[in-house]
Structures are given as structure tokens and as C-alpha cells.
Amino acid sequence: MEAREWQLDVLKEAGTVGIGNAAKALSSMLCDRMVYVSVPSVRFVPLSEAAWIWGDPEAIILAAYVPFTGGLSGSAVFGLPEDAVRTFMRFMSLAAEVECEMYSIFTEMANIVVTSYLNALSSMTGWVLRPSVPRVAETMAGAVIESVLALMEHTNDSATVIDTTFSLEGGHRLLGGRLILVPDKMSLCGFLQAVEATYCR
Amino acid sequence: MATSVLVVDDTAFMRLTLKNLLTKNGFSVVGEAENGEDAVQKYFELKPDVVTMDITMPKMDGIVALKSILQRDPSAKIIVCSAMGQKPLVIEALASGAKDFIVKPFQPDRVVEALNKVMSGGSA
Amino acid sequence: MIEEIVRTGEIKVISREGCLTALGVGSCVALVLYDPGRLVAGMAHIFLPFSGNGHKSAMASSFLPAKFADTAVEALHAAILKCGASTGGILAKMAGGANLFDSFQGQALDVGKLNGEAVKKALSEMGIPVTGATLGGNFGRTVRFYLPSMRMKIVCGFSREASI
Ligand SMILES: [Mg+2]
Numbered sequence A: 001m002e003a004r005e006w007q008l009d010v011l012k013e014a015g016t017v018g019i020g021n022a023a024k025a026l027s028s029m030l031c032d033r034m035v036y037v038s039v040p041s042v043r044f045v046p047l048s049e050a051a052w053i054w055g056d057p058e059a060i061i062l063a064a065y066v067p068f069t070g071g072l073s074g075s076a077v078f079g080l081p082e083d084a085v086r087t088f089m090r091f092m093s094l095a096a097e098v099e100c101e102m103y104s105i106f107t108e109m110a111n112i113v114v115t116s117y118l119n120a121l122s123s124m125t126g127w128v129l130r131p132s133v134p135r136v137a138e139t140m141a142g143a144v145i146e147s148v149l150a151l152m153e154h155t156n157d158s159a160t161v162i163d164t165t166f167s168l169e170g171g172h173r174l175l176g177g178r179l180i181l182v183p184d185k186m187s188l189c190g191f192l193q194a195v196e197a198t199y200c201r
Numbered sequence B: 001m002a003t004s005v006l007v008v009d010d011t012a013f014m015r016l017t018l019k020n021l022l023t024k025n026g027f028s029v030v031g032e033a034e035n036g037e038d039a040v041q042k043y044f045e046l047k048p049d050v051v052t053m054d055i056t057m058p059k060m061d062g063i064v065a066l067k068s069i070l071q072r073d074p075s076a077k078i079i080v081c082s083a084m085g086q087k088p089l090v091i092e093a094l095a096s097g098a099k100d101f102i103v104k105p106f107q108p109d110r111v112v113e114a115l116n117k118v119m120s121g122g123s124a
Numbered sequence C: 001m002i003e004e005i006v007r008t009g010e011i012k013v014i015s016r017e018g019c020l021t022a023l024g025v026g027s028c029v030a031l032v033l034y035d036p037g038r039l040v041a042g043m044a045h046i047f048l049p050f051s052g053n054g055h056k057s058a059m060a061s062s063f064l065p066a067k068f069a070d071t072a073v074e075a076l077h078a079a080i081l082k083c084g085a086s087t088g089g090i091l092a093k094m095a096g097g098a099n100l101f102d103s104f105q106g107q108a109l110d111v112g113k114l115n116g117e118a119v120k121k122a123l124s125e126m127g128i129p130v131t132g133a134t135l136g137g138n139f140g141r142t143v144r145f146y147l148p149s150m151r152m153k154i155v156c157g158f159s160r161e162a163s164i
Helices: A002-031 A047-052 A083-096 A102-125 A141-151 A185-199 B012-024 B036-046 B060-074 B087-095 B108-119 C056-061 C069-081 C110-125
Strands: A035-037 A041-046 A060-070 A076-081 A129-131 A135-140 A158-172 A171-181 B005-008 B028-033 B050-053 B078-082 B100-103 C003-005 C013-015 C018-025 C029-035 C040-044 C090-098 C130-135 C142-148 C152-155 C159-164
Touching: A002 A035, A002 A083, A002 A102, A002 A158, A002 A171, A002 A185, A035 B036, A041 A047, A041 A076, A047 A141, A047 A158, A060 A083, A076 A102, A076 A141, A083 A102, A083 A158, A083 A171, A083 B012, A102 A129, A102 A135, A102 A171, A102 A185, A102 B087, A129 A158, A135 C152, A135 C159, A141 A171, A141 C018, A141 C110, A158 A185, A171 A185, A171 C142, B005 B012, B005 B036, B012 B028, B012 B050, B012 B108, B028 B036, B036 B050, B036 B060, B050 B060, B050 B108, B050 C013, B060 B078, B060 B087, B078 B108, B087 B100, B100 B108, C003 C013, C013 C018, C013 C069, C018 C029, C018 C040, C018 C090, C029 C069, C029 C110, C029 C142, C040 C069, C040 C142, C090 C110, C090 C142, C090 C152
Parallel strands: B005 B028, B005 B050, B050 B078, B078 B100, C003 C018, C090 C130
Antiparallel strands: A035 A158, A041 A158, A060 A076, A060 A129, A060 A135, A076 A171, A158 A171, C013 C040, C018 C142, C029 C040, C029 C090, C142 C152, C152 C159
């Protein structure tokens, strides 16, 4: 297998175990409702196309930005489109039997979902990956992605993006969200090596 | 007398969830803290029987707070309650003196059991 | 009317009639330089404030002309001159520079603010007057600049709108 192809494969596997664990956590927070996940898409996105990672750059989303450090460092973005926010928050409130301000519920949801994703990556490498406290914004998706990339330590003209989606049944339709992982380029190589060391022995 | 608990977590939602759950099960939540610094200060102010400690928090994380409390009071009973269920970190927390490590999202029974066990002198 | 989408790091120029659009601008700054006399306008979608510690050579690492504020202003100026603008009558309008994420510690880097400051500094060094600016806030914006009206229209979602 070609090196680049192999790298994509490893990142795809990382995305799969990550979103799998995140979905399990999400499901348990939402009274064990079924959470569906997509196959992750791993892309090298030029900076000029970053605003379209979500789809429509003007789509209003509720997003949590979670930078993380450790053997692998980078940024995670957990987001829900405008029309899914109420349902997710209501289900989470019901499950916990707690009435609370929406941003606080969302912050904890993002913390648990992103951390669960990182826990899975941790078990692939044996490394501790430390998420920071989620920072929340409710605005256009393009603005969120662009601002997250601007806050990253190493800004190249492109970013490696592990893009995963999840959804659950809300009423008669599927309500979906996204978890996007943008690893720091500098730490990716070590991560790939560590995964190889634990997986391919 | 009811067991007194200090609930430490940065989100109001999680503090409220734990407070409801514990109160319903006969515990008395005597205080809340939203970061590690706050937790250390409130611990020595309130001297609760048990602390539930989050890890990912602003200012000072829960592991640092746990170590800082245990250094001054080795008899402190602290149960970590965090989404960070990564093996090396769980080992570090328990080795540092945490009585138990509950991974979020948790089943309510798991939390109640952990507190009862700690109060009856057992450990994880 | 032609609508040119100006993506992150890009520069586009129009003349006589048309629209320059930057979609979902967050901490970036959408800067427009225009010449009212010749009806030429260009937009730069600026990503970061500096191209390194004052070393222009750091630009070599980027192929995007508007990636950094300090070099983007010059590049945009050159681009509109090339399309017929006159050195004397150039004016500027800009929007963006938001800080979307509230920070608990208040110590997080405010790239949006730095971007706005870097653009203003570059403009004043080049003697280009700013006729309208809406910067900051914690929300994204879509920015459109129209010729021949020379109006900049800003949409923020949640039905917040402005025109400068
Ligand atoms: Mg927390």
C-alpha cells in the first residue's frame, strides 16, 4: 500500500473508532436512543475551501470548539444545525431529569462526546489526549471553521480533516450533527507511527 | 446525619444533574465548585465527607485539584467523575488517591454505589 | 450582475458593475479597496494578521495572496491598480474580525481583533482612508460589496443586517 493511502486508512480507522465511541456516549446521554454514524471522510482541505467543510458556509449552527493536546494535538469541532438543537437538548434534559440553560447542556454534551472520541484515539495509541473546556458559538458554519483554523498553532495552506456525522430520529426525520477533527500537522506523523506500533505488531 | 458532598464540575448542567441524583438518594450536597481552584478552597471551607471531581475544567483541572487536596488532607474521599476514561489517566488518578473513577456518561446507580462504597470504607 | 465569491486567502477585483462576496466571515477580515472615480473595487479575505515576525520571507510558505493582513493590503492595492484604479482616490471598507468563542479565562487569542488592527495599521501606513468598518462581535458575517453603488452589505444570520 502506498504511504499516503496507508495514512488515509489509519485516519479513517481513527475516525471510525472515535465517532463510534462518541455515538455510544451520545446515545447513553439521550435515553439510549439509536444514534447513527457515517463512515468518516478524511480530506486534505485547502484553506480557501475550509468554509465549505460543513456544506453551506452560511448555515447557522451551534458549535463547540475543543482544542486538545497530548501525543496528538489539534482541534475538534462538535456542531448541531439550528433545526436539531432543540431536540438534542430536550432529550438530554429529559434523560438527566434536569432543566438547565441550553448553552450549559450543550457544553457538557460537547465535552462528553469529544472526550469519548479522544478516549478511543487514546486506546489506539496508549497516549493521554487532553481536551480543553469546550468553547461555544452559535453562528455561521463557515465562520466557525475559519476561526478554528485561525486559532491553530500551525496554519498551512491546507488542513487535514477527519469529518464524521451522526444522527438520531427526532419525530419523523433524522436530525444530524457533525464532529470534525483537525489534527495539527506537526503531531500527525507521530500519531500514525504510534497507531502502527500498537496495531500492526 | 446525611453524607455531605461537594460537587465539582465546570458545567451548571452536570452539577445540577449530580445534585438532583445525590439529593434523591439521601446525600446532602453542601457545596458546588466550577473549577479546580474553587474546589480546593471549598473543600477546606466545607470539609465535606465526599467530593465528586470533574477533570476537564478551566483554571485548574481536576487531577491537579485532587492532588492538592490530598496533599493537605490525606483522608479526603474524592471520586473522579469525568468523561476522560483514558487508561493512563484513570491509573494516575487512582494512584494519586482517588477512591473511584466514574466515566461520563454515567448510569445513576453507578454514582450512588460509588458514594455508598466509599462511605462504608471500601474503595474501588 | 456578476457575483464573485472571495474565499479565505483570496483576492478578487471587479469593475463598473458587480458584487464581491465573502461568505461566513469569522475572525477573518473582508477588506474592500475601491476607486469611486474609476469604479474599480477589489476584496481581500484576510485570514491572519502577520506573515511572520515582520519577515516577508515567511510569505514564501503561502500561495494565498490574502492570507496575512500585512501583505494582503499591499497585494490588494496592486491588484486594483492593475485593473485601472488610480493611486490617488482609493478608499477602504471592511467587515469581520469577530471573536466567536467566549473564553472562560479571557486569555484566548483574539485573532479577529488582531486582524482588524493589522489591516487598519497597513491602511494608515499607505494613507488609505477608511469610509466604513464593522468589526468584532461574537458572530459570523456574510459581506457583500456592490458596484456601482459602492455599498457594503453585511448579514449576520439571526436577521441582523447592516449597510455601510
Ligand atoms: Mg468538565
